[in-house]
Amino acid sequence: DGGITQSPKYLFRKEGQNVTLSCEQNLNHDAMYWYRQDPGQGLRLIYYSQIVNDFQKGDIAEGYSVSREKKESFPLTVTSAQKNPTAFYLCASSTDSREQFFGPGTRLTVL
């Protein structure tokens, strides 16, 4: 089955620690995205990548970093510079101007 996988489902981070969220897709989509979702708010774009080895900052990129070494993979690192990282993180992919498909999400909690 084609789709997007995210891991882990739940992640706990201590203060000052970097953590990496995994996102893999087998839909052969060129573009991949990372969003953050907080209660009562819409999806906010963190980073997106249109092609391998290239990515652009979204609206809330500070404190986050990404890489796109393979078409299928787009990992997100939440660094210690992100002061309020507790949120639900969603990865998505799309092709051309068509609909995005989303993964199941990772819930990150700061201890």
Add this chain to the structure above:
Amino acid sequence: EDQVTQSPEALRLQEGESSSLNCSYTVSGLRGLFWYRQDPGKGPEFLFTLYSAGEEKEKERLKATLTKKESFLHITAPKPEDSATYLCAVRSSGTYKYIFGTGTRLKVLA
């Protein structure tokens, strides 16, 4: 600036009571308007894509329509399993970015 506004924020319906959700948008050249359903703790599930004014799409009890300024998601005779948050998003010309509204939380009571 591209913008999406959804209304109402929350909606409670009795089972079988039809209603509509609204998505108003401003965008510089619409490349697509997208509806999603999101259940608590899960990723959004794609429902419909609309590309031009006058277009309509249907799926079971849901029907999406599009004008030059807004889209409606009509829910006919809803059932409790239709309870979810419904998200609207747009994509404008010349960008790979999608702009999302804050969603409508729908609760259908048995």
